[in-house]
Amino acid sequence: MSAAVRFELRKLAAQWRVRALLLAALLGPIPVALVMSAQANPPKDTLFGRFALDNGFALALMLLGFLGQWVLPLLTSVVAGDSFASEDQHGTWKTVLTRSTSRNRLFWAKVLVNLGLTTLVLVVxxxxxxxxxxxxEGAPALTGLTGQLIAPGHALWLVAAAWLSVLPPLLGFTCLALLMSVWTRSSAAAIAVPVVLALAMQMLGSVGTLEPVRPFLLTTAFESWHGLLTDPRFTGPLLEGFVVSAAWAAVCLAGASFILHRRDITGG
Amino acid sequence: MRRVLIPVLVPTLALVLALAALTGLAFATNPGSTVTKARLERALPAVFAHVYVQEQRLAGRTGLTVADLDPVAMCDRGGPSVADTGPGSDWVCLMSWQDPEVPMPTEGYGKFELTVRSNDCFTASSPSKLVGYATMTDASGKTVTNPAYEFDGCFDPDTSNTPTGHTFPSLLSLTSTTAQVDASGHPQVQLGCGTGSDGCAGTLTATVATADGSTGRSLGSVPFDLAEEQVKTVTLPGRLRAGDSQVVVTLSTTTGVGSSSPATLAVQGATG
Known part of the structure; x- marks a missing residue:
């Protein structure tokens, strides 16, 4: 197993898109922060946008709320969507499976490596x-979602925790992209479909009359950090988000595993 | 072409169908919206107390605390015919609080307009006459954003949904600025009843205005009964004569609150 993981890691590290992704995650926020701080009017329609022009904590939270809509799903599916489909494109299934490893091992190696990469991208x-x-923009006290003032030292922890809280739904999207990668055998489709689905879920969740479906959507968990910034804090939606993300991930991985094992690779 | 399209289309369609099935399932087990009147009535005062104290601190007042303010709110969505639940931009909350330097108006509350989103967060805009405008002057003379003028808040969807029991009366007001004369010479005025618990009821009395301010000829009185967030035109029993240029209207309320001081309206349209 560890040999398969190491092999997948080497394949990933050699890809230009992985390097580009990490570089984008590292450098992308700098111009965004500079452009935002130069705006004349704050983007009040997004949560924390009201303070985003003169408070760094608020800007980081506003960007988190904004990125969750489709950028985060794109970041993970760019690599995960390519993971299985690239073996189809290069016609390498027979090579990797007959020579080096079992189908099951290869599947879990790819899953582990992609989940790990997504975590790394999010942290960066x-x-x-x-x-x-x-x-x-500096680090003045932050006005929370109960109107309370949060001291900078505490705000830093809360903002970091809010960012980390989107990891479960993000990994859910990784699994969705992996499923599409196995199923469609097309990188383009496996990258695009999760992003389109994220947008669709975002829309479904924001329509007032469709409120009952909200708890089941992966994108809802992207917003569950709100409870961290209120006083008193609430974590119900966070836990719900973990469970829903885990369920999506499990279903997607089970589907992907089933499809991969049923495939006739010798013929393709 | 088929070789490329089918492997892509089938999974995509399958996912869309799965999402649709999920939506159906969710509706079948519909637990109701998490956005409710009671939750807003608890969440809005909690947020407002903080931002109001913050505003007063900026202005240089340090004595006021969140606990002193003790705000109480009553929320309503879209008038009497709309259920008070669910996200929307038509929520109105009436709120009163204790600030010795800013007493409440006669109706006893300020009116807040809320946009509530399905993610259990809301944006509230405050009544300027009690809270001030978008910008304010701070203690050092700088122009700064007024934190209480417009503010965001979120509430826990798992908190208590038991009614708070807070009610405020509707505010009755004369919405017409003139007295319109109908075809048969009767003056008509328009009344508006604001958001509140029971609507507005009472009697409207009118007289013809005189030059010296003495009580003029009576135009009679009419009872009225309005639901909250309703506007109604009231026709007075008396007729206007040629030369009557102004009428004096007095409102007395049995339900709801309104100014009881007489209002003078110019007559609009043909008389006599």
Whole structure:
């Protein structure tokens, strides 16, 4: 198993898109923070947008709310969507399976490597966004979602926790992209479909009359950090988000595993 | 072409169908919206107390605390015919609080307009006459954003949904600025009843205005009964004569609150 994981890691590290992704996560937030701080009017329609022009914590949280809509799903599906489909494109299934490893091992190696990469991308993106937002706009006390003032030292922890809280739904999207990658055998489709679905879920969740469906959507968990910024704090939606994300991930991985095992690779 | 399209289309369609099935399932087990009157009535005062104290601190007042303010709210969505639940931009909350330097108006509350989203967060805009405008002057003379003028808040969807029991009366007001004369010479005025618990009821009395301010010829009185967030035109029994240029209207309320001081309206349209 560890040999398969190491092999997948080497394949990933050699890809230009993985390097580009990490570089984008590291450097992308800097121009965004600079452009935001130069705006004349604050984007009040997004949560924390009201304070986003002169408070680094608020800017980092506003960007988190904004990125959750489709950028985060795109970041993970860019690599995960390519993972299985690239073996189809290069016609390498027979090579990897007959020579080096079992189908099951290869599947879990790819899953593990992709989940790990997504986690790394999120951590880099979070650290870079928070750091650039604070450097550009400073770190005054933050007005929370109960109107309470949060001291800068405490606000930093809360903002970091809010960013990390989107990891479960993000990994859910990774699994969705992996499923599409196995199923469609097309990188383009496996990258695009999760992003389109994220947008669709976002829309479904924001329509007032469709409120009952909200708890089951992956994108709802992208917003469950709100409870961390209120006083008293609430974590019900966070836990719900974990469960829903885990369920999506389990269903997607089970589906992907089933399809991969049923495939006739010798013929393709 | 088929070789490329089918492997892509089938999974995509399957996912869309799965999402549709999920929506159906969710509706079958519909637990109701998490956005409710009671939750807003608890969440709005909690947020407002903080931002109002913050505003007063900026202005240089340090004595006021969140606990002193003790705000109480009553929320309503879209008038009497709309259920008070669910996200929307038609929520109105009436709120009163204790600030010795800013007493409440006669109706006893300020009116807040809320946009509530399905993610259990809301944006509230405050009544300027009690809270001030978008910008304010701070203690050092700088122009700063007024934190209480417009503010965001979120509430826990798992908190208590038991009614708070807070009620405020509707505010009755004369919405017409003139007295319109109908075809048969009767003056008509328009009344508006604001958001509140029971609507507005009472009697409207009118007289013809005189030059010296003495009580003029009576135009009679009419009872009225309005639901909250309703506007109604009231026709007075008396007729206007040629030369009557102004009428004096007095409102007395049995339900709801309104100014009881007489209002003078110019007559609009043909008389006599």
């Amino acid at each position: 993106l979070a650290a870079s966004t928070i750091a650039s937002a604070l450097l550009v």
